[in-house]
Amino acid sequence: MKIVFLDADTLGNDVDLSAFEQLGEVVKYPSTSPEELPGRIGDADVLIVNKVPVNEKTMSSARNLKLVCVTATGTNNLDKEYLDDKGIEWRNVAGYSTESVAQHTFALLFYLMEGLRDYDDYVRDGHYIQSPIFTHFGKSFHELTGLTWGILGLGAIGRRVADIAGLFGANVIYCSASGAPKQEGYQQVDFDTLLSCSDILSIHAPLNVHTEGIMDAAAFRKMKPSAILLNLGRGPIIREADLAAALNAGEISAAGLDVLCTEPMSAASPFLTVKDRNRLLITPHIAWAAVEARQRLADIVAGQIRDFFS
Numbered sequence: 001m002k003i004v005f006l007d008a009d010t011l012g013n014d015v016d017l018s019a020f021e022q023l024g025e026v027v028k029y030p031s032t033s034p035e036e037l038p039g040r041i042g043d044a045d046v047l048i049v050n051k052v053p054v055n056e057k058t059m060s061s062a063r064n065l066k067l068v069c070v071t072a073t074g075t076n077n078l079d080k081e082y083l084d085d086k087g088i089e090w091r092n093v094a095g096y097s098t099e100s101v102a103q104h105t106f107a108l109l110f111y112l113m114e115g116l117r118d119y120d121d122y123v124r125d126g127h128y129i130q131s132p133i134f135t136h137f138g139k140s141f142h143e144l145t146g147l148t149w150g151i152l153g154l155g156a157i158g159r160r161v162a163d164i165a166g167l168f169g170a171n172v173i174y175c176s177a178s179g180a181p182k183q184e185g186y187q188q189v190d191f192d193t194l195l196s197c198s199d200i201l202s203i204h205a206p207l208n209v210h211t212e213g214i215m216d217a218a219a220f221r222k223m224k225p226s227a228i229l230l231n232l233g234r235g236p237i238i239r240e241a242d243l244a245a246a247l248n249a250g251e252i253s254a255a256g257l258d259v260l261c262t263e264p265m266s267a268a269s270p271f272l273t274v275k276d277r278n279r280l281l282i283t284p285h286i287a288w289a290a291v292e293a294r295q296r297l298a299d300i301v302a303g304q305i306r307d308f309f310s
Contacts, residue, residue, distance in 0.1 A: 010050040019302035055079035097288035104287035108256030115139030145169030150198030153205025195222040207234035220246035
């Protein structure tokens with residue numbers, strides 16, 4: 001069996017991939033351009049991809065291909081109809097990053113909520129050395145206890161965030177954009193209530209017809225001026241130009257984003273127009289990527305290949 005990683009750099013270089021060596025010949029490419037594909041997939045039995053498109057045009061030279069494994073939950077890069085026609089099976093991975101994404105959600109929140117950038121700068125710039133008192137009240141912040149935490153999308157990650165927020169004493173509410181039935185143990189509200197009542201609003205929903213562009217100018221106008229928005233779902237759930245305008249107008253307090261409409265970030269991103277850097281924190285799609293989560297992901301994919309051929 002020949003296993004080919006087409007964009008191995010998307011797993012990082014700090015995870016153990018030795019389980020794949022026990023299954024057959026393994027070839028790892030850091031990344032693969034469309035021009036490089038034909039020479040790399042001709043005799044592959046298994047392709048392991050993250051973002052590489054898999055369709056008739058890209059896979060026409062794959063003579064032995066039996067299985068495509070996606071090192072992610074999303075499968076937008078797969079032409080499933082083509083794979084079905086060719087008798088090629090595919091696998092994706094779900095549930096590997098719940099703890100990592102939940103943890104990063106709170107990292108984004110506390111960085112924004114407690115003004116950590118300002119306080120770090122205050123110390124690094126030498127102002128604390130000159131302080132006449134032991135503390136500094138440059139930026140006010142509040143306890144999470146008693147605040148309302150709203151969640152858009154109550155899947156596994158949304159529930160984990162809800163449970164942790166509850167431990168901090170937050171009042172948790174959630175909305176299902178698709179109108180799914182109420183989940184026991186959690187307070188469901190409509191979308192307008194979610195917007196108007198949330199002090200923190202975190203997005204953990206998938207991208208679909210119900211969620212695409214749902215966070216637009218009208219939505220931001222319904223939110224509290226003190227609210228913090230966090231997006232750890234998918235970039236296009238938010239209309240980015242509308243969010244940039246809302247931040248500049250003070251319609252919401254701040255936003256923490258781990259996902260964008262275009263990744264890597266576009267040089268024309270409207271977020272580059274946000275005037276106050278303290279209102280916006282963007283991380284480069286890393287919420288899923290704790291070492292443990294990536295190792296879990298790799299182990300699951302190796303298990304999928306083992307099971308398929310056994």
